[in-house]
Amino acid sequence: MIANADMACCAGDIDGALSILKAIGPAQAYYTQAAQRPSAPSTSTTARCVIGEGEREKERKKKEREEKERKRKRERMRREERERERNEEREI
Secondary structure, X not given: OHHHHHHHHHOOOHHHHHHHHHOOOOOOOOHHHHHOOXXXXXXXXXXXXXXXXXXXXXXXXXXXXXXXXXXXXXXHXXXXXXXXXXXXHHHO
């Protein structure tokens, strides 16, 4: 459960992380760990956050590439349409 809260926190879901930690009761093994406020994230948490950021960056770049490709395709279609219109005008 602690790891799930860490992952939610890394994903930016602070409310979700807090709700996970609040759900841990005194009878559960991680109660003390959940109740303590860490002074800094653990190394493993930091590593997961960095890995998560890397994945988000890859996804962002992929979306940018896809958007550029869509723009190029739209521009190519516009050029072809203008060329067709010019050809039709010449035929008339």
